[in-house]
Amino acid sequence: MIWRLVVLGGVCVLLLGAEGSSRGGRTVTFHRPQQDESQGQARARPRRDMSSSSGNPRPFHGPPFTSCRTPLTPVEHKVLDDNTYETGFNGDDGSHVILTWVGDGTGVVLVLSTFSAPIDTFLVGGSSRLYRSTDYAKSFHDISHRINNTFIREEFGVSVGPGSSVILTADIPVVDNPGGVIFTSTDAGATFKFIQLPFHLAEPITYHFLNPDYLVALSIDGSLWLSLDFGAKWTKVHDGVHSFSWGAGINLFFSYSRTDTVDADERGDLLLKRTKDLGQTFTTIHEDIYSFGYIGAFLFFSVMEDSRSPRVMYFSSDQGDTFSRALLPSASTEQFYSILDGDEDMLFMHVDNPGDTFFGTMYTSDDRGILFSKSLARHLFDGQRKSDFTNITSLRGVYLTNKLDKDGRIRSVISFNRGGAWRQLNKPDNVECGEQVKNCNLHIHGEHSRKNNIIPMLALSEPTAIGLVIAHGTVGDSLSSSQHPDVFVSSDGGYNWRGTLRGPHHYSILDSGGLIVAVEAQREGQVKTIKFSTDEGQCWKSYNFTVQPFFFAGLASEPGTKAMNVSVWGFRPEEDGQPMWVAVTIDFQSLITRECNDQDYEEWLAHATDGGDLERQGCLLGVRETYRRLKKQSLCRNGRGFVVSKKQSPCLCTREDYLCDYGYYRHVNTSECLRQHNAANKTLELCLNGEEDELLTAGYRKVPSDRCEGGFSPQLAVQTVINPCGVKTSPGPPARSSSPVTHFDTPRERLVLILVCVGAGVIVLIAIVSAVFAVKRVVYRNRSPVYRFSSLQIQDEANGIPADLESATSSNGTACLQDSDDDLIK
Secondary structure (H helix, E strand, O other): OOOOOOHHHHOOOOOOOOOOHHHHOOEEEEEOOOOOOOOOOOOOOOOOOOHHHOOOOOOEEOOOOOOEEOOOOHHHHHHHHHOEEEEEEOOOOOOEEEEEEEOOOOOEEEEEEEOOOOHHHOOOOOOOEEEEEOOOOOOOEEOHHHHOOOOEOOOOOEEEOOOOOEEEEEOOOOOOOOOOEEEEEOOOOOOOEEEEOOOOEOOOOEEOOOOOOOEEEEEOOOOEEEEOOOOOOOEEEEOOEEEEEEOOOOOEEEEEEOOOOOOHHHHHHEEEEEEOOOOOOOEEEEEEEEEEEEEOOEEEEEEOOOOOOOEEEEEEOOOOOOOEOOEOOOOOOOOOEEEEEEOOOOEEEEEEOOOOOOEEEEEEEOOOOOEEEEEEEEEEOOOOOOOOOEEEOOOOOEEEEEEEOOOOOEEEEEEOOOOOOOEEEOOOOOOOOOOOOOOOEEEEOOHHHHHOOOOOOOOEOOOOOOOOEEEEEEEEOOOOOOEEOEEEEEOOOOOOOEEEEOOOEEEEEEHHHOEEEEEEOOOOOEEOEEEEEOOOOOEEEEEEOOOOOEEEEEEEOOOOOOOOEEEEEEEEEOOOOOEEEEEEEEEHHHOOOOEOOHHHEEEEEOOOOOOOOHHHOOEEOOEEEEEEEEOOOOOOEOOOOOOOEEEEEEOEEOHHHEEEOOOEEEOOOOOOEEEOHHHOOOOOOOOEOOEOOOEEEOOEEEOOOOOOEEEOOOOOOOOEEEOOOOOOOOOOOOOOOOOOOOOOOOHHHHHHHHHHHHHHHHHHHHHHHHHHHHHHHHHHHHOOOOOOOOOOOEOOOOOOOOOOOOOOEOOOOOEOOOOOOOOOEO
């Protein structure tokens, strides 16, 4: 019987969004075709291959390039053979395999084999199975008995928190059961504790990002529950809750319904609350909430005042104590906003263009989330609400995305200063386009291409592998779906590239960048070969890791790039026609045995380019950074103890360290920020705490997190005073008038003037005191705090409800709560 893997061209790898998993471990899920689409049947028919009947022309190869290929020596081959470990999971009929690394450097891997729904939907007699490895996936032991062979559904999977904490959620029928069941472990799965819950879970339990004892859960009846002792005891916090999110410290935010229901048609009538003391007391932040989220250091939420009005968005950078309006261009109800990324310093926001244009404008915020500046025009945002925006984590300040130009072509652009300026990517060093191509540049495939099965995975970078970027792309005038994607590598954070592998691949970074591994993507064929490079992709060696090829499901390696081993997962058809899960783990530590010494490293100045001002070489965001990193020709291992080392020195400020402020644009020739003609006398509508607050702008705003010193200091002849409450601008002290002035010279005139002034003063004083008492009565009666606020028009769909929102994670690793407003997060 022939089995073909047709899901995403061979693999579907999902990062589960449980908070804390990015710190204590990481979870990936591998899928294979279901064995049977009907109940109770022993086997399924093989699926028909659809690739040849799609009608799309087969992709052609792009411009040729060569990369070094070195054969393995017999000694190297034997060493790898002796350190390759294959595990066959005989008799396991799960359609999903969930891998979870527990702890940091513990070597513990938990593998859950299960289904995405109750077992009787698929196959009579099947079950979940739990396996555990303590040697980095070289061998596994079936520990299903430790959880009483309980069925664990794929949607809940394995939740891993800080340290060695693990939670498994059983799939218990709601009928005739007062609550669900969880299994908890504090020793990385060596033992588990059975806990009966007083409620049934609606979604996986959420860890606090620092304290694994603090757990939050949402029940199927909309109740919010809190545990302070790792699930042993639970306390109901609130009823009618729709969504929740941890903030900074122990701040917990949640939205709830007044009527204790969470129906979709009532989601514009939610309230947002905060507890700062783990459910002892509550503060109402705002009413009429549609959705909310937390990213970086920013709390944001949208408000729907009535079902026909556009949604309004609010930002807070102080955990909800105050709110401020984000100053962005106005948008019609046909447009939407989307937060692309954020950290404690700034936000990237996409503002959709009117109509079905599939592009918009990208803006960057200040450190308060109030002032936004234009960053990139015609930013691509396709019909599926997918953006190719990517944070290159291997070098500070670098972002990559795609734009839709006026000629209808998609082109890649990169920014090296957090969105301050964008430019096209350089042509790879070892690729030539030919005379027929006018503009020869590298263009990177992103999320849109992955969703359309053009590439198997996105661009990859890691903070410990300084400057290293691996991505699929095409070379030419624009991004091409008809051109076969190849793999390209950059060693300097995206300034320069080179072609390294022909055709699409799955790849992973090991040993802090000292080792790269790759497996060629096969849409229907079987795999048996892994490629590896010890010089950042300049040369590759190939190793056949098995004598029996199998259908590929995915690559898996310990998060953090410290590991020296990688596992290749897939399934192999057995003689009885049933597929068997297979894992092959290759340990490269025995091949690369020498520890690196000082002679193996070099000093590397980041962001240094050819030409230009020598005094400004390497200056980015006001700092010059010199890293200590491994030489490409050094054949050694960084090891688990490797720590990124760098030296920093401040740079003099230039115009490049500043963005043009709201209402200003950058002149093409002089780089000077000039005032927009249509905003020359515009008064910005911003009221902070109900008071008139003046914002001074000289047309420039320093890029968030920029630390330059001295040098350029923006000043205008007359600073513009922006009064946010509608009062006219006040550019400075009034000039001396040239018109005649009335004088009060006689004593009688002076006495009349004094009496008039005293009377007016008394009347004003009485009015002020009366107003104060009136305000206090209103405040005490309503018992609702006054906050700063912003109003951003958000997209209204035809039916008032947008598509489902995807979870987002900020660049600093802070998880943002999965929410419902597709306009808020990409």
